[in-house]
Amino acid sequence: xxxxxxxxxxxxxxxxxxxxxxxxxxxxxxxxxxxxxxxxxxxxxxxxxxxxxxxxxxxxxxxxxxxxxxxxxxxxxxxxxxxxxxxxxxxxxxxxxxxxxxxxxxxxxxxxxxxxxxxxxxxxxxxxxxxxxxxxxxxxxxxxxxxxxx
Amino acid sequence: xxxxxxxxxxxxxxxxxxxxxxxxxxxxxxxxx
Numbered sequence: 290x291x292x293x294x295x296x297x298x299x300x301x302x303x304x305x306x307x308x309x310x311x312x313x314x315x316x317x318x319x320x321x322x323x324x325x326x327x328x329x330x331x332x333x334x335x336x337x338x339x340x341x342x343x344x345x346x347x348x349x350x351x352x353x354x355x356x357x358x359x360x361x362x363x364x365x366x367x368x369x370x371x372x373x374x375x376x377x378x379x380x381x382x383x384x385x386x387x388x389x390x391x392x393x394x395x396x397x398x399x400x401x402x403x404x405x406x407x408x409x410x411x412x413x414x415x416x417x418x419x420x421x422x423x424x425x426x427x428x429x430x431x432x433x434x435x436x437x438x439x
Numbered sequence: 440x441x442x443x444x445x446x447x448x449x450x451x452x453x454x455x456x457x458x459x460x461x462x463x464x465x466x467x468x469x470x471x472x
Contacts, residue, residue: 304465307462308462308464308465309453309456309460309463309464309465310453310465310467311449311453311464311465313446313469315468315469317446317468319443320466320468321468324466324468329468330467330470331468332466332468333465333466333468334465335454335457335463335465335466336463337461337462337464338454361463362463
């Protein structure tokens with residue numbers, strides 16, 4: 290990770306623009322215990338109050354790491370019920386990294402965000418239909434499968 | 440003990456900067472070896 294992904298210019302540019310990075314050793318206390326770190330690399334997305342919203346463990350290529358970080362930022366907005374911001378972040382992810390491993394979860398959370406901001410169930414069904422069409426074997430398609438009945 | 444204080448201080452500084460800049464913190468645990 291350190292030798293391959295983090296020095297990638299696109300990754301550095303993304304992180305410096307959108308996040309406050311803090312790199313720490315896997316055994317740095319009290320952080321390693323507080324965040325229950327068991328393996329490296331572990332990347333945790335926190336809000337400014339220190340609350341965790343997303344984590345990834347293990348190596349990711351730049352093409353997967355950036356959308357994963359974007360997903361983490363969207364989940365931060367989602368968890369705080371800032372659905373417009375979440376939808377905006379998820380749409381940017383899906384526009385720039387539509388084939389990434391983060392895309393199916395992004396489609397799912399975008400559907401839920403749209404539902405929560407409009408109370409219209411249609412976005413949930415649309416999310417399922419897109420997942421079924423584009424990612425039929427994804428766990429997120431399975432999780433969205435009840436929405437086919439809406 | 441000094442290391443614990445230093446890491447906690449760095450963490451609090453990152454949170455403070457995140458509040459100021461309205462950004463999330465990316466906490467990156469790595470193995471320096």
